[in-house]
Amino acid sequence: MGKVRTGLSVSLDGFISGPNDGAEAPMGDGGERLLAWYAGGDTEYPMPGTDMVFKVSPQTAEFLRETRETTGALVFGRRTFDLTNGWGGKHPLDVPVFVVSSSVPQEWVYEGSPFTFVTDGLESALEQAKAVAGDKDVGVGAASIVQQCIRAGLLDEIHLDLVPVLLGGGVRLFDHLGTGPIDLERTRVIEGAGVTHLTYRVVK
Numbered sequence: 001m002g003k004v005r006t007g008l009s010v011s012l013d014g015f016i017s018g019p020n021d022g023a024e025a026p027m028g029d030g031g032e033r034l035l036a037w038y039a040g041g042d043t044e045y046p047m048p049g050t051d052m053v054f055k056v057s058p059q060t061a062e063f064l065r066e067t068r069e070t071t072g073a074l075v076f077g078r079r080t081f082d083l084t085n086g087w088g089g090k091h092p093l094d095v096p097v098f099v100v101s102s103s104v105p106q107e108w109v110y111e112g113s114p115f116t117f118v119t120d121g122l123e124s125a126l127e128q129a130k131a132v133a134g135d136k137d138v139g140v141g142a143a144s145i146v147q148q149c150i151r152a153g154l155l156d157e158i159h160l161d162l163v164p165v166l167l168g169g170g171v172r173l174f175d176h177l178g179t180g181p182i183d184l185e186r187t188r189v190i191e192g193a194g195v196t197h198l199t200y201r202v203v204k
């Protein structure tokens with residue numbers, strides 16, 4: 001069985017997007033800085049199955065390759081789905097995506113769609129994602145989904161792409177967690193260009 005883990009770019013002050021996210025600026029004001037590291041290095045990483053070519057450090061390229069190989073499914077919240085317009089039709093990782101929502105957008109329901117809209121809750125979405133992921137990992141996002149996973153004790157690993165910027169506002173990743181410390185064990189640190197990839201195991 002794979003892990004349930006995050007994989008989000010985050011500012012040093014803990015935001016995964018800047019203020020005022022919306023159709024014009026899906027990552028909010030200044031939030032595009034969180035993704036600048038995809039073009040911050042000198043090693044090309046062509047994303048398989050897409051026409052995207054990232055330019056990153058060699059270590060980051062290896063990490064992106066590994067992430068692609070070990071991710072079997074994704075669970076995302078409806079806001080991210082809507083803001084990205086369904087990642088233009090298919091998530092770049094090219095795996096099934098389970099979108100947690102209170103409603104189903106019928107225009108996205110068609111034979112062979114990579115998206116499944118889950119209206120009976122996060123745990124149901126995670127179960128369905130784990131079933132298709134098999135021994136691979138399930139990636140979860142964005143903030144509201146990660147917070148629900150943590151509160152329910154369902155998150156195994158926190159992976160962050162830490163970006164050296166203070167956004168000052170926006171969508172905060174570790175919000176609404178309730179009281180009480182949650183212990184983490186750092187398991188990996190990868191220095192990239194304009195980013196530090198950090199991985200922590202959630203101690204249960």
Ligand SMILES: NC(=O)c1ccc[n+]([C@@H]2O[C@H](COP(=O)([O-])OP(=O)(O)OC[C@H]3O[C@@H](n4cnc5c(N)ncnc54)[C@H](OP(=O)(O)O)[C@@H]3O)[C@@H](O)[C@H]2O)c1
Nearest residue numbers: 008009016017021026077078079080101102142143144145
């Ligand atoms: N930095 C990064 O790497 C990164 C990556 C992805 C996204 N983002 C950013 O993250 C932000 C979006 O995150 P977010 O936390 O605001 O929203 P989100 O998690 O993407 O979506 C939240 C929505 O999902 C639905 N939902 C969540 N839990 C549910 C449940 N248990 N049952 C039914 N529906 C549920 C609700 O939508 P409905 O009730 O309307 O259906 C809710 O409003 C955006 O700014 C985006 O740009 C950043």
